[in-house]
Every structure is written in structure tokens, then in C-alpha cells.
Amino acid sequence: GKDDPYVLTYNDFGDDSGAARKGVKKTLEVDVVIGADGANSRVAKEIEAGDYEYAIAFQERMSIPEDKMNYYSERAEMYVGEDVSPDFYAWVFPKCDHVAVGTGTVVDKKGIQRYQQGIRERAKSRIAGGEILRVEAHPIPEHPRPWRVRDRATLIGDAAGYVTKCSGEGIYFAAKSGRMCAESIVERSEGGTRMVTDRDLYDYINKFDAKYGPTYFVLDALQKLFYTSDAARESFVDLCEERYVQQVTFDSYLYKTVQGNNPVGDVQLLGKTLSSLWKKNTSKPAPMRELV
Numbered sequence: 001g002k003d004d005p006y007v008l009t010y011n012d013f014g015d016d017s018g019a020a021r022k023g024v025k026k027t028l029e030v031d032v033v034i035g036a037d038g039a040n041s042r043v044a045k046e047i048e049a050g051d052y053e054y055a056i057a058f059q060e061r062m063s064i065p066e067d068k069m070n071y072y073s074e075r076a077e078m079y080v081g082e083d084v085s086p087d088f089y090a091w092v093f094p095k096c097d098h099v100a101v102g103t104g105t106v107v108d109k110k111g112i113q114r115y116q117q118g119i120r121e122r123a124k125s126r127i128a129g130g131e132i133l134r135v136e137a138h139p140i141p142e143h144p145r146p147w148r149v150r151d152r153a154t155l156i157g158d159a160a161g162y163v164t165k166c167s168g169e170g171i172y173f174a175a176k177s178g179r180m181c182a183e184s185i186v187e188r189s190e191g192g193t194r195m196v197t198d199r200d201l202y203d204y205i206n207k208f209d210a211k212y213g214p215t216y217f218v219l220d221a222l223q224k225l226f227y228t229s230d231a232a233r234e235s236f237v238d239l240c241e242e243r244y245v246q247q248v249t250f251d252s253y254l255y256k257t258v259q260g261n262n263p264v265g266d267v268q269l270l271g272k273t274l275s276s277l278w279k280k281n282t283s284k285p286a287p288m289r290e291l292v
């Protein structure tokens with residue numbers, strides 16, 4: 001019935017580890033289900049949450065020689081251009097003792113291998129002698145699913161579709177949405193003494209959307225504006241030279257909401273953006289710079 005508890009079936013692996021572990025089949029009765037099961041969420045399927053457009057992201061984790069690793073000790077790199085992605089960026093990110101070299105695309109998922117070859121080629125001098133440790137490929141949601149609540153079940157993280165455009169950042173929003181969802185449930189169930197309803201779960205959805213909706217909106221607009229042609233990408237690179245842009249970008253990453261509360265700076269930036277876009281769209285691009 002509608003008010004009956006959910007009965008979940010799962011394998012309890014205890015302290016076992018490794019691929020050969022078997023686990024013990026168990027069941028669990030719960031009032032609410034929170035799907036935190038990633039982009040291919042079974043929970044989302046089960047509650048008919050609907051699909052989202054997604055990007056495919058591909059990355060190779062590589063161990064590179066120590067002198068090359070030193071270069072990345074205080075640096076993460078992004079690369080743009082038709083050769084590495086038609087609508088996103090490619091990256092070399094330091095991961096403690098190795099680097100992740102990857103790229104993503106929405107519009108040409110079939111071409112992902114070619115774009116990966118592109119970033120390898122572009123970053124050649126930085127990753128020469130690298131040894132591939134692991135290859136990862138996974139969908140990245142482009143926007144939230146149409147229905148995130150149904151029958152006392154809800155979704156968080158990639159299952160819900162909370163990755164920001166432009167940066168492709170999803171780890172923070174997965175953790176944050178999980179916390180906000182749990183807080184709403186604790187509060188609305190009065191510490192577990194009252195049965196929650198879908199309306200209570202919408203409390204979390206509304207709070208999350210109110211807090212991060214504008215950030216998603218702005219980053220979506222920026223991605224559309226700057227990632228889709230080489231001329232626009234040149235403008236993007238131009239603007240990144242600006243101290244004000246660097247400050248606003250850094251603060252926005254840090255605080256997870258779009259910063260920039262300096263009206264004079266914002267107006268100057270708008271002017272510079274428009275003139276740069278005009279210039280780059282009406283002139284021949286400079287030849288690709290060689291990495292040093």
C-alpha cells in the first residue's frame with residue numbers, strides 16, 4: 001500500500017573486500033528512500049524520475065615523472081579548442097601523486113576517443129613518459145531530472161543531476177544535497193517521530209534549488225557563450241587574464257555560488273567581454289601556441 005514501508009534488498013559485505021566477496025542477502029524496512037546511486041541511478045528509474053541530457057567524460061589517470069609532476073604542484077590546467085572538445089574543455093588535473101588527463105562532450109559523444117587523443121597531443125610535453133594507471137569514462141548530468149520526488153523517495157547528487165555546467169563540478173553538490181536532504185527529513189519528521197510525505201521531501205528540493213539555481217543558470221549561460229566556437233574560446237582565454245575575472249572565478253569556486261558584487265568591475269567586464277567577442281569573431285585566430 002501507499003503508506004507501507006519500503007523493503008530494500010541488499011548484499012551485506014560486512015568487512016569483506018575484493019571482487020571475490022560474496023556478502024549476505026539482507027532486507028531492510030525504511031520509510032524514505034534517498035537515491036544516491038549516481039548517474040545510472042536505479043532509484044531514479046524505479047520512481048520514473050525521467051532522463052536528463054548528459055555529457056560523456058573520459059579521463060586517464062597517469063603517473064608522470066617527478067619533474068613533470070612538480071609543474072602541477074600548484075596548478076590545474078584546462079584546454080579549449082575543437083581538437084579537444086567541441087563544447088566543453090579538456091583538462092590536466094593533479095591528483096596528489098599522479099595526474100588525470102581527460103575531456104568531455106555532449107554534442108559528439110561518439111568522438112570522445114578522438115578528443116582524448118587531442119588532449120594527449122596538446123599536453124604532450126607536460127605528460128611525456130607518463131604511465132596510464134586507470135581509464136575512466138562516465139556520464140555527467142547536464143541538468144536535474146524532471147521529477148526528483150515520488151512516493152517518499154527522492155534523489156541527490158548525480159542521481160538527481162546536480163553537476164554544474166562550465167566546470168563540471170559535482171562532488172561538492174552531491175555531498176551538500178545529501179546533507180540538505182537529511183536535514184530536511186530530520187526536521188520535518190520531528191526527529192523521526194512523524195511520518196514524512198512527499199511535501200516534506202520537496203522542502204529539501206526547494207531549498208537546494210533556491211540556493212544553487214542561480215549558480216546553475218549563470219554557469220549554463222557561460223558554457224553556451226564561451227565553449228562553442230574557437231573565436232569565443234579565444235575571448236574566454238583573454239578574459240581569464242583579468243585580475244577581476246580571476247578573483248570572481250576563484251571566489252565562486254570556493255563559495256559555490258556566483259560571486260562578483262562590484263558593480264563597476266561587472267560593467268567593465270561586460271564591456272571587455274563584448275569587445276573581445278567582437279574582435280575575435282571578426283579576425284583570424286592566431287596560430288596555436290606551443291607549450292613551453
Ligand SMILES: Cc1cc2nc3c(=O)[nH]c(=O)nc-3n(C[C@H](O)[C@H](O)[C@H](O)COP(=O)(O)OP(=O)(O)OC[C@H]3O[C@@H](n4cnc5c(N)ncnc54)[C@H](O)[C@@H]3O)c2cc1C
Binds near residue numbers: 037102137138172
Ligand atoms: C571523468 C570525470 C571527472 C570528474 N571530475 C570532477 C572534478 O574534478 N570535480 C568534481 O567536483 N566533480 C567531478 N566529476 C563529477 C563527480 O564525479 C560526480 O558529480 C560525483 O561523483 C557524484 O557523486 P554521487 O555520490 O552522486 O555519485 P557517484 O560518485 O557516482 O556514486 C554513486 C555510488 O552508488 C553506487 N551504486 C550505484 N548503483 C547501486 C546499487 N544498485 N546498489 C548499491 N550501490 C550502487 C555506485 O557504485 C557508486 O559508488 C567528474 C566526473 C567524471 C566522470
